[in-house]
Amino acid sequence: MAHDDRRLRVLRAIVQDYVSTNDPVGSKALAARYDLGVSPATIRNDMAVLEEEGYITQPHTSAGRVPTDKGYRFFVDRLSAVKPLSVAERKAIERFLDGAVDLHDVLGRSVRLLAQLTRQVAVVQYPTLSRSAVRHLELVPLAPHRLLMVLITDTGRVEQRVVEVPVETDAETVAELRSLLNAAFAGAKLGEASDTVGDLVDNAPPHLRALVAGVSATLLETLVEPSEDRLVIGGTANLARGSALDFPQTVRPLLEALEEQVVVLRLMAEVGPSTVTVSIGEENEHEALTGASFVSVGYGSGDQALGGLGVVGPTRMDYAGNIAAVRAVARYVGQLLAES
Structure with a gap:
């Protein structure tokens, strides 16, 4: 993609608008809602270039455009800063997790918390034995x-x-x-x-x-030969919030993959502590996840991940917010287990 700051701003605006409204985005809406400093005609030209280069596409049912996997990837790779959680949000995480009585409770609470914070499906892996x-x-x-x-x-x-x-x-x-x-x-x-x-x-x-x-x-x-690694899963009802554009086929293969756990555990095997991994759509090898994005990170103390946690949802998700939530919960779970 040409190193054109304005086009990046247009792409960023398209991603943010589509994530928040769930409606394909047109040039007039962008010009009205975002201070891009150029005319709708210029925005239209930029959108044509972005579409030609594979960053956005036009769903058949609409005059507007939606980001492609490539567009989301470009956006995520250039997230200049992940907005940290507010003090109130961090205090809420602390209060909620501090009440846990044992490992099962810590992980169960973490899943419920992540699903509430992100409104996605949350997955937490038991510590790898x-x-x-x-x-x-x-x-x-x-x-x-x-x-x-x-x-x-x-x-x-x-x-x-x-x-x-x-x-x-x-x-x-x-x-x-x-x-x-x-x-x-x-x-x-x-x-x-x-x-x-x-x-x-x-x-x-x-x-x-x-x-x-x-x-x-x-x-x-x-x-x-300890019992196999397990996942705790929460918030699957959040998958029902999307639109037909989010999962053009069906949500069922994704639910089946979550239930089988092996697919997600394989993805979890690659996570390290502190660095959040985002895999988007077609980047996921398993076909059940090709319509979804997976935001994950390892939890543990020091440079050793004991297990992974993350969220799974449609590619149309609030990446910055989800990355911040996943990172904050993982950090706190690591601290709790180090103290236990």
Whole structure:
């Protein structure tokens, strides 16, 4: 695109007008509503060039123009500044999330908050277990030959398994085993813990060896093959607010992709902390998302993302506002988990 500031201003005005009104934009409306400093005829010429270069297009049903994926991308890449949330909005985020009692509550509240702030579909990924570390391993006797093993991670995730053991246990033996496991695993990264399991069986005190061997398979399964990553999703009703232009085919494939979760989790795998990623329309490889935009960022502490969160909606969305909301909520969730 020619480095023409005026045309960029025209494109920006078209994007902003279409996002706020949901109506294709004509040159007269632009001239009336935006101080572009030129005549409607000049705006018409600029729009013709923008259309020729693929930044805007004319829907069949209207004399006005709407941005294309390429137009939105150009607009997003040149967002000079993402308007930060107001003090009141930040306080509201803080108040709402501070009331959370555990990880599930933090993520559930984050999804509701994001959906309210952006009026899009909000998605939050549970912290990826492979990046988490063991905070504590709890063992609870259920019967002489049965234990409940509970893994608690430093990100607040809880995984539990019932273990059938080959030898009879009592409270004292279970307490010894608990101490042994926590001495070996507390603080260990889940992704690196599997090697320790074999050493533990080899080096266990003779009277505990059969018991350690009995729990080792479940221990491996809990540490190395944790339950798959999950998403919390909220605000799907917001998809019903759009127009036929937003989703020319149907909203159903997008809802199915959200429900299956795999598509969104794959996108989440690429997010890092602090840098918000925006993928627009056809840039999304999965065809269910080709009519949608996905604004996402990683949450966590430091340079390590524990998981991702974001919003999904039509390409006709308030990018600046959504980027600000996603970034603010992610920052706060990261702080909460670091303190927990």
